Amino acid sequence: MAAIMAACAVLAMGVVALVAAQxxxxxxxxxxxxxxxxxxxxxxxxxxxxxxxxxxxxxxxxxxxxxxxxxxxxxxxxxxxxxxxxxxxxxxxxxxxxxxxxxxxxxxxxxxxxxxxxxxxxxxxxxxxxxxxxxxxxxxxxxxxxxxxxxxxxxxxxxxxxxxxxxGEGAETTTVALTTSLNEPEPGKDVKLTATVTPAEATGTVTFLDGATTLGTGPVTVANGKAELTTSTLAKGYHDLVARFTPANAAEWGSSESEPVRVTVSEPAVEIQDEDGQRLTGTPGPELERGQKVKVIVRGCEAGAAHSMSLVNREDSFPSATADADGVVTWNSLTVPEDMVAGTASWTWTPSCTYLNGATVNAVSFTVAEPSSESPSPSDDPSGDPSDDPTDDPTDDPTGDTSGTTDGGTTSGTTDGGSSTGGDSTTGGTSPTGGLASTGSQIALFSGIGAVVLVTAGFVFVRFGRRNGLLNFGDPRP
The missing domain is CATH 2.60.40 (Immunoglobulin-like)
Structure with a gap:
C-alpha cells in the first residue's frame, strides 16, 4: 500500500511539472x-x-x-x-x-x-x-x-x-542644492544663498548653516522649491556652508542636506588708494593722473620679505617695501611719472605673493588718460576781421559826387562824403575793394573808350563817303 501511495505522489508531481511547463x-x-x-x-x-x-x-x-x-x-x-x-x-x-x-x-x-x-x-x-x-x-x-x-x-x-x-511607503526622497552669489566676498559684503529643493512640490523649511552656526534668524520657508537668505556677517577666512531641508510632513517628504559650498572671505589681494585712503577701482584698473601720488597695498606675502617695485617696460625707480607680520606689503607713496603714455600700465613687484585662494599676485594695473589739448578760443573782436556792419559802407545813394570831378580833362576819382581817393579805405570803415570793385571800374572805362571810338569812326566814314560820292541820298521830295 505504501508503495502505491508513493507511486501516486510521483505521478502527481510529474503531472504538476508537465502542466507548469506547458x-x-x-x-x-x-x-x-x-x-x-x-x-x-x-x-x-x-x-x-x-x-x-x-x-x-x-x-x-x-x-x-x-x-x-x-x-x-x-x-x-x-x-x-x-x-x-x-x-x-x-x-x-x-x-x-x-x-x-x-x-x-x-x-x-x-x-x-x-x-x-x-x-x-x-x-x-x-x-x-x-x-x-x-x-x-x-x-x-x-x-x-x-x-x-x-x-x-x-x-x-x-x-x-x-x-x-x-x-508603509514612507517619505519621498528629496535633495537640496546650495549656490552662493559670491565665492570670494570681502568682509561685510552681502552674500546671497539660494537653496533649491527637489522635488519642487516638497514643503518645509531650509536652515542655512556655517558649520554648526545657523545663519540669519532661523529656518527659511521653501516656496516653489527655493529658499533664499542674504547675509553679510561672514567673518574673514574659510566657510563651508550647507543648506539643510526639514520637511513639513516627515511622512510625506524626506529630509536632505546639500553638499558643502566653500566661501572665502578676505580683503582684496591688491589695493590702490589715493592720498586720503580711499580705494580706487576700475577696469582693468583705476584711472590715474600723471604726477598723482597713490598707496599700493599687497596681501598674502611672506612675513618679513623685502619686495622691489617697478613699472612694466619703464626704467623708473621706486622704493622697496617689507611685508609685515600679517604678510601685508605697503608702498605708502608711489608717483605716476609725468611722461607716462596713455593706456594701461602695471606696477609689478618681486618676489610674488600667494593669496588665500592660492592665486599668485605680482602686479596691479592702472590706466592713464590721453593728455588734454587746449585750443585757442576765438577773440570776441578779432583785428582785421571785416565788421558785420561797417560804419562807412557805401549806400545806394551816397552823399558825395560819385561821378568824380573833371578838371581840364583829368579824372581825379575822388568821392566826396567818404573822403576816399583811388579806392583806399575810408575813415571810420572799409570801402569795398578788390576784384569786384576794380572789375566794375575797368568795365566802365573800356565802355567809355569804346563809345568814343565808335562815334569817331562813324563821323570819319560819313565825311569820307560824301567826299567821294559814296553816299547819295537822292533829291528831296517836293
Missing amino acids: SQPARAADVGTFTMTPSSGKLSDPQPIAGSIEIPGACPDITLDPLNFNSVLNLYVVKEGSPAGVALWGITNSAPYTEATSTVSLAAADNPGMEVRGLSDQITGDGTYELRLQCVDQFALQPPDQYGLPSDHWSQKITVTGDNWVV
Whole structure:
C-alpha cells in the first residue's frame, strides 16, 4: 500500500511539472493589503521579516486535481522594474486559508519546512519595496498563474533606509542644492544663498548653516522649491556652508542636506588708494593722473620679505617695501611719472605673493588718460576781421559826387562824403575793394573808350563817303 501511495505522489508531481511547463502564466491581481506585526525590522536579522501577518480574505477556491491553492503561502519582495524574489517559502501556519480573515505566524517553529531566503538580491538600497503574499499549490509551491489559472495576491509596502525597514511607503526622497552669489566676498559684503529643493512640490523649511552656526534668524520657508537668505556677517577666512531641508510632513517628504559650498572671505589681494585712503577701482584698473601720488597695498606675502617695485617696460625707480607680520606689503607713496603714455600700465613687484585662494599676485594695473589739448578760443573782436556792419559802407545813394570831378580833362576819382581817393579805405570803415570793385571800374572805362571810338569812326566814314560820292541820298521830295 505504501508503495502505491508513493507511486501516486510521483505521478502527481510529474503531472504538476508537465502542466507548469506547458502553461502560460496569468497576470496576478492585487486584491487587498495585509497587515504586519511588528511594523518594522532589520535586514541584518537572521529572519528579516518575522512576527505575524493578517490576511484580509481567503485563498482562491481553485482545484487542479490533485492540486489545491489554499494551504500554503509564499511571501515575495518586489522592486519596481525587477522580478519578484522569495522572502519566505512555504508558510503553512493556520492553513487552510479559507476564512474571510486569517492571522498567520511567520515564526520558523510554527511553519515546519519553511525556508527563509536572503534579500540582498531584491533589496539593493534605500527606497520603497513591495511585499506580495500569494497562495500556492501544496506540491511545487507555485501560484495559480504559473498554471495558466487566475491568481490573486495581497500586498504591503515597506521603506528601507540603511539596515532598517518600516511598513508603509514612507517619505519621498528629496535633495537640496546650495549656490552662493559670491565665492570670494570681502568682509561685510552681502552674500546671497539660494537653496533649491527637489522635488519642487516638497514643503518645509531650509536652515542655512556655517558649520554648526545657523545663519540669519532661523529656518527659511521653501516656496516653489527655493529658499533664499542674504547675509553679510561672514567673518574673514574659510566657510563651508550647507543648506539643510526639514520637511513639513516627515511622512510625506524626506529630509536632505546639500553638499558643502566653500566661501572665502578676505580683503582684496591688491589695493590702490589715493592720498586720503580711499580705494580706487576700475577696469582693468583705476584711472590715474600723471604726477598723482597713490598707496599700493599687497596681501598674502611672506612675513618679513623685502619686495622691489617697478613699472612694466619703464626704467623708473621706486622704493622697496617689507611685508609685515600679517604678510601685508605697503608702498605708502608711489608717483605716476609725468611722461607716462596713455593706456594701461602695471606696477609689478618681486618676489610674488600667494593669496588665500592660492592665486599668485605680482602686479596691479592702472590706466592713464590721453593728455588734454587746449585750443585757442576765438577773440570776441578779432583785428582785421571785416565788421558785420561797417560804419562807412557805401549806400545806394551816397552823399558825395560819385561821378568824380573833371578838371581840364583829368579824372581825379575822388568821392566826396567818404573822403576816399583811388579806392583806399575810408575813415571810420572799409570801402569795398578788390576784384569786384576794380572789375566794375575797368568795365566802365573800356565802355567809355569804346563809345568814343565808335562815334569817331562813324563821323570819319560819313565825311569820307560824301567826299567821294559814296553816299547819295537822292533829291528831296517836293
